[in-house]
Amino acid sequence: MTHSVEPLPRSFFERHAPLVARDLIGTHLVAPSGVRAEVVEVEAYDQKDPAAHTYGGPTPRNEVMFGPAAHLYTYFVYGMHWCANIVTGQPGEGEAVLLRAARLLEGEGAVRVRRGTSVAERDLLRGPARLAAGLGLGRTAGGADLLAPDAPLRVVVGAAAPGATAVEVGPRVGVRLAADVPWRFVAAGSRWVSDYRRHPRAAPRAT
Structure with a gap:
């Protein structure tokens, strides 16, 4: 099967x-x-989201999220893992999309060099830390332009046009604040998505 190699344009990411x-x-x-x-x-x-790293305004850590769209924002969590986000919107708006899970299509050998030979196939890129590790997105990828010739990652059209895949929407995983905001998007029926876990200190759901 022939896959697209042309990255999605910056205008794709210059939206909310x-x-x-x-x-x-x-x-x-x-x-x-x-x-x-x-x-x-x-x-x-x-x-405007209290769960976002940009909620308090620009800092040296999050400044890339206030810049042009289609750049990578990476951050370190729990003293051991990196996570990767793609900056969206217009400069100054402080927003991004966290890459949480993906289904591996090609390059399993390269992923296993980073993730290990004993990891189940389903778990190679399931969860944001696993995904970032498997794709090699850590500190040095932070701030990278996805449209640059030497980009550490490209986002290209898949088997269907963007927006054509059936999607399920729900609350985000493990956030304490704004825990019920429905800004988690998953491929409908996919076995490759991560498990939903509500933060133990999140406010109770409204009844």
């Missing part, structure tokens, strides 16, 4: 994070190591 997130489902992530994976789960965040 939830709109971009919805349309990212079914697109393909392509890394220079020969890895290609289909996006099956993402989450959106913006500056």
Whole structure:
């Protein structure tokens, strides 16, 4: 099967994070190591969102999220994992989409060098830390332009046009604030998405 290699244009990402997130489902992530994976789960965040890193305004850590769209924002969590986001919207708006899970299509050998030979196929890119590790997206990828010739990641059209894949929408995983905002988008019926876990200190759901 012939796959697209042309990256999606910057205009695709210059929209509000939830709109971009919805349309990212079914697109393909392509890394220079020969890895290609289909996006099956993402989450959106913006500056008005108390769960977002940009909620308090620009800082040296999050400044890339206030810049042009189609750049990578990577961050370190739990003292051991990296996660990768794609900046969206217009400069100054402080928003991004977290890449949460993908279905590996090509390049399993390269992914297993980073993730290990004993990891189940389903778990190679299932969860944001696993996905970032499998694609090699860590500190040095932060701030990278997805449209640059030497980009560590490209986002290209998948088997269907962006927005054509059936999507399920629900609350985001593990956030304490704004826990019920429905900004998690997953490929409908996919076995490759991560498990939903509500933060134990999130406010009770409204009844």
